[in-house]
Amino acid sequence: MGMVTGFKAQSPWRVPVPALSIVRRIMTSNSGNLSKALPKSVRHHNRAILLRLLYPDVSMTRADLARASGLTRVAISDIVAELLGEHLLMEVGYSKSTGPGKRGRLLRINPDGRSILALDLSTPYVFRGAVLNLTGQVVAREEIPLTADGKVPLDLVGELTDSLMQRAAHPIMGIGVSSPGIVSAEGVVDDATNLGWVQTDLRGYLHEKTGLEVTVNNDANNEVLAEQQFGSGQSDLLLVHLGDGVGAGLLVSGELVTGCNRAAGEIGHVVVDPTGPQCRCGKRGCLESLISVPKLTAAMDKDPDNLASILRRAGELLGRVLTMSAGLMDIPRVAVLGDSRVVNRIFLSAMEKTMNDALATDFRRPLVVDRSALGEDAALLGACSTVVADLIEPDGTV
Amino acid sequence: MGMVTGFKAQSPWRVPVPALSIVRRIMTSNSGNLSKALPKSVRHHNRAILLRLLYPDVSMTRADLARASGLTRVAISDIVAELLGEHLLMEVGYSKSTGPGKRGRLLRINPDGRSILALDLSTPYVFRGAVLNLTGQVVAREEIPLTADGKVPLDLVGELTDSLMQRAAHPIMGIGVSSPGIVSAEGVVDDATNLGWVQTDLRGYLHEKTGLEVTVNNDANNEVLAEQQFGSGQSDLLLVHLGDGVGAGLLVSGELVTGCNRAAGEIGHVVVDPTGPQCRCGKRGCLESLISVPKLTAAMDKDPDNLASILRRAGELLGRVLTMSAGLMDIPRVAVLGDSRVVNRIFLSAMEKTMNDALATDFRRPLVVDRSALGEDAALLGACSTVVADLIEPDGTV
DNA sequence: AGTAAAAAGTTCAGTTCCCTAACAATTACG
């Protein structure tokens, strides 16, 4: 390899060595993963890896876990002993023999090792709650109507929580909440106009009341987590919830996108047609004013002969406004959650076609647009998953 | 707290306890952070925390570092001794006294502790390279024209690397590359049509040749990393590069978004106007066919009386197609990089106004649209930052 | 049937990395 031919060494650029105005890196950067690591954190991390390998219903021997995790059998035995002691794992018989050698004892998550409480405050007229086990199965349900006798919503949340706690048969791991509005990292709910909540410290209230760990997230955000954890398993996913409003949850590399104002996914009042109808938010042509479920069903009721074309146009509109986002983030799938009168084949295929027509290239696999695999329980399951995440996500401390 | 009033215990939902089709969590999920943790990883993590606190030119004493990191002075002393031994840190005098007590010794990054090689293969007609120090200052530059005597681009990359290595005055930490096209996680470049690269293992080639660590990223992706590291410091940021093509880089919570096909940011050939002009990609009305720098300058040359309106319309168009993404991800700022004949005040303010008109709500701070703080060196600086990241990002191993 | 090989899980010693506690050195202040 000879010298480079024809280059100008030290050539002066137009920008004259831009003196590198190195602005100090702002410490809010990088997902806050700036906490110190302790030897203890190593254990926490490795516990999470084992639990994730087994979650939700995989059976493996210690030796399997060692191979899968890269840790030694010694370390696995130690961690497993700890997890068995905490009733998070259970032994379930012996492995099938596949050749010479001692058969290993199969381990799996003990679904009833803990109970999880989940609240869904995002449905109209009613607060819903459930007790779930570690694997996300609903063990018990409660609900409490919002119309109730002059009580404020926060008290109803308290009562719902009380009755859920009484129905939990195992140690309660934590409370997960799906709330409408903007939810801060500290669990403070803002802008939940339907509930009249402005800067309501929901996490503080529940933690104070119960002493339990409490995670609060926006409803659509939790729904996309549920879709990952209990649905498709995809780690890049956009979920759009069509309901009375329009919200979205966004997962990138398995991480929930929350945004700089914690307002990620709040797309209902983004103007998509400045000539559109007046929205209750004051602007014209918000997405919500065009394709919310009430708007579409009203249009369909009014013009029952053109159901298909109403739905097709709505699907095309939603597809059009989301196309660039799907392209920008290179997302493989958009899941839509909502009333099946609206979110049906016609709507979804119009949306899918619109997006793929605009996105198609040879380096991109076609985008899939379909209905969320989860039903009405999505928000509850998502809330549950935020609680379980403390156990199976290594990111936590280290 | 009494019993919940008016709830239906065990009420049967329309979806009859959806049997929880718990699809097994696909193991590609969650950013691949599933590697085991060892005591060694703890040290790596804590080293990174210290270096990040000091990066790029902060001076602190050991005691300062202990307070800032949460680690004890003992641990800090130990880690610092190690870093001093590796010439990554240096002592620079004593701290000012602010009260009683011994004065501490100030520590800072030793900019010349390592050299970093950066290559920018994304500019037309020429490959550019630079030697940088740890803090991202350019120490030397090289370039090599692409027009050269029948040599294939890969050989030119090799020659450029050779000459850069000769100019590195300190131990070389690694090579960072900004390449056009789609770059896989393994550093294989695909779809770089200008260079004729299809499935070209650039990282393998350079690693083989030099034995150094090599990171390869798409050019726009690296540029947004540079903008974070050496520009604004924001950890949520969209950077749009207007050049012969149109590309973007996206940062969410400080993490680069790469997408399921590694095609995140490849927005140039997303159709934004199906009635638009034919694009060389075969489709009609791709973003690139409407607002690439050549297209806009051609339009401006042809109609010199309407420069402002051409730019305004272009800015409005770009703003319109990016609005939903900014809303969906709740991004505070869009930075635009490109020729100042196009990316100027008129263009940017049209874009900014378009987006804020559509996004404005009371829970969202106004979006900022401006020019990237970095100039032509953005891609080089970004490449450099990917190399330095191994040092100052705790996420790596643990 | 007997023996060798293989695999699972455990025991033991050793390493890394952190913490707490105690100490020496330096500085300000009354």
Next chain:
DNA sequence: CGTAATTGTTAGGGAACTGAACTTTTTACT
């Protein structure tokens, strides 16, 4: 000048991993 505060270091101890060796169980081969 003595006391308190602060920095940085030394010494001892605990948590969590590894590697090597060991026991037990199971299969396979002669």
